[in-house]
Amino acid sequence: MTKKIKDIAVKTSEYTDDKTGEVKARWNNVGAVMKGDDDKSFIVLDRTFNPAGVPNPDNRSNVILGVFDVRVKEAM
Numbered sequence: 001m002t003k004k005i006k007d008i009a010v011k012t013s014e015y016t017d018d019k020t021g022e023v024k025a026r027w028n029n030v031g032a033v034m035k036g037d038d039d040k041s042f043i044v045l046d047r048t049f050n051p052a053g054v055p056n057p058d059n060r061s062n063v064i065l066g067v068f069d070v071r072v073k074e075a076m
Contacts, residue, residue: 002036003034004033005032005070006068006070008033008043010051010065012027027066030049031046032044
C-alpha cells in the first residue's frame, strides 16, 4: 500500500500577523512524498504546478519547495 509521508509546498507570499506583528508565510501545497510497498520513496507533484509562476523577488534561477509533516485534518 502506498502511503503519503510528507507534504510538499511552495511559499507564495508573506503577510504581517495583526496580533503579533510577526511576518508569516503563505504556503500552497503542490505535492507529496510517498512511500511505496517496496519501501522506496517517490514524489508526486500536482500536474498544474508551474514553478515559473512562483514569486521571485530575488531573481533566483531556482524554486525552493518546503517538505512538511502531513497535517491531520480535523472533522467539522
